[in-house]
Amino acid sequence: MNSTVSTVADEDSDVRRALMDINSKEESSDISESDIDDYKKKPFEQLRAGNYKVKNLNGTLRCPFCAGKKKQDYKYTELLQHASGVGKGSANRTAKQKANHLALAKYLETDLSGEADQVQGPSLPQPFFQHQQDDLYVWPWTGIVVDIQDKSLHHSRYWLKKLAKYWPLDVHIFKENDVTAQAVVKFSDDWSGFLNTRDFDKSFGTKHCGKTDWELQNMKPDSRIHGWIAREDDYHCEGPIGKYLRKKGSLKRVSDIVHEASKSRRSDVAKLANEIDVTNENLAKMQYRFNEKTMSLSRMLEEKDQLHHAFLEEIKHMEQRVAKESRRISDEKKHLNRELEARKRKLDLWSRDLNKKKALTEKEKQKLEEDKRMKNLGIESLQKGFYGEEES
Structure with a gap:
């Protein structure tokens, strides 16, 4: 039993995937609005040939052109209303989708009209009504x-x-x-x-x-x-x-009440089915906008992460440059200090040498002065001796 159910589920899943592939291929090559009446003949013949699955195993009906949607257990009136509504007035559907749904509506009305008789009306009290429905x-x-x-x-x-x-x-x-x-x-x-x-x-x-x-x-x-x-x-x-x-009040037969109640029920079901389709389309729009917003937010977050990463990288490079520049300045300062000390020591040596030379120069000057004075004295002495001899 379980294996049978599993096999049926697998087959149904394969059909879903195949129909989704068909729909995606059809949507990729859409038709114009003016070609809808001509194009709907093709899916109608395919429906008649059994190329599309309309009946579920549990007796409910499905829309073969909306594969992948959550709603796939329609009653006859619901599916007819869905097909007619999409085929005639949905602005969000492509022309090819409209043609497909018009073909489905025609198929339901011509080939599956017997399914409408299976719609259950209000339960009649039995056997009370068996002989009194026309009263x-x-x-x-x-x-x-x-x-x-x-x-x-x-x-x-x-x-x-x-x-x-x-x-x-x-x-x-x-x-x-x-x-x-x-x-x-x-x-x-x-x-x-x-x-x-x-x-x-x-x-x-x-x-x-x-x-x-x-x-x-x-x-x-x-x-x-x-x-x-x-x-x-x-x-x-x-x-x-x-x-x-x-x-x-008024006079009515029970059969008339049953018919009116059934008609009202079908109308309510059709109205609800249409409301469900509209709601599903609105949800699809909201989902699309949500996906857009999510993608936009994801891109913004990704860009934010990239900017943050670039900022951190730039900070890291700046810190490295500052550290390198600090080391360079520190090394240059040390080098200048060493050079300054060396020049200071050199100047000190020069100052001491200069002082020494200055002292030597003073001594030599004094010696020269003394030698000059002695020479002058010697000259004066010679002069005095020379002139004294002349006078005598």
């Missing part, structure tokens, strides 16, 4: 109560409370005289209201207080209260009850 009833569903002789019961509040288990909506009292009164009980106009009205009718019938019992006693008052569901003869009867029923 005419007053609608909205109505009950009648007659022969109310106790004056304390001539109040709608009492009957609303007494009949509470049948969920009546309203009770209208008609007083025939000071002693006897009649009542019309209104129920909801849906199927639950009919079931409640039927149970109301049966509750009187099982106690032999139904309409047949009332007619058997020639509609003469007695100690029992009678009640029944309002039908055609009640609608046309004389008196206040007949007048009230003709004013407030």
Whole structure:
């Protein structure tokens, strides 16, 4: 059993992938709006030939041109509404997609129209309806109560409370005289209201207080209260009850109610299907915008990371350059300091040598002065001796 299910699931998955490939190829070579009527013939013939899968194994239907979508378990009316809606009015679909869906709508109406008969209408009470579907009833569903002789019961509040288990909506009292009164009980106009009205009718019938019992006693008052569901003869009867029923209600067959309810249900289903398609398209748009925003945000974050990385790299290079420059300046400072010290020592040596030379120069100068003085004295002495000899 499990292997069978697995095989079916695998086949279904393969079909999905194949259809997605087909759709992607078709979308890549789209047609113009004016070619839709001509192009839809091709997918229609392919549908008839069985090239596209429309029926699911569980009896539901699928759209072969929307492969990959979550919604793939349509009922007949839902799928027909989906195909017609996409084919005629979806602005977000390509011309080829519209043509495909128009072909699907035509295929459903011509080849799968029998699937529409399988749409279930409201469940009918069985076997109650088997012989009464063509009977005419007053609608909205109505009950009648007659022969109310106790004056304390001539109040709608009492009957609303007494009949509470049948969920009546309203009770209208008609007083025939000071002693006897009649009542019309209104129920909801849906199927639950009919079931409640039927149970109301049966509750009187099982106690032999139904309409047949009332007619058997020639509609003469007695100690029992009678009640029944309002039908055609009640609608046309004389008196206040007949007048009230003709004013407030109408006659309908149960089969008509079933048909109208089924028609309304199909319309609601089609409307909901269309709303679902619109919602899905809106979700697709939102998803597309979300993906765009996500991609844009991803790019922004990536650019931010790149800028941050470049900033860190630049800071790192600047720190390296600053450290290298600091080392260079420090080394140059040390070198200049060493050179300055060397020159200072050299200047000191030069200063000492200069001082020494200056001292030697002073001594030599003094010696020269002394030699000069001695020479002068010697000259003077010679002169004096020479001139003295001349005088003598």
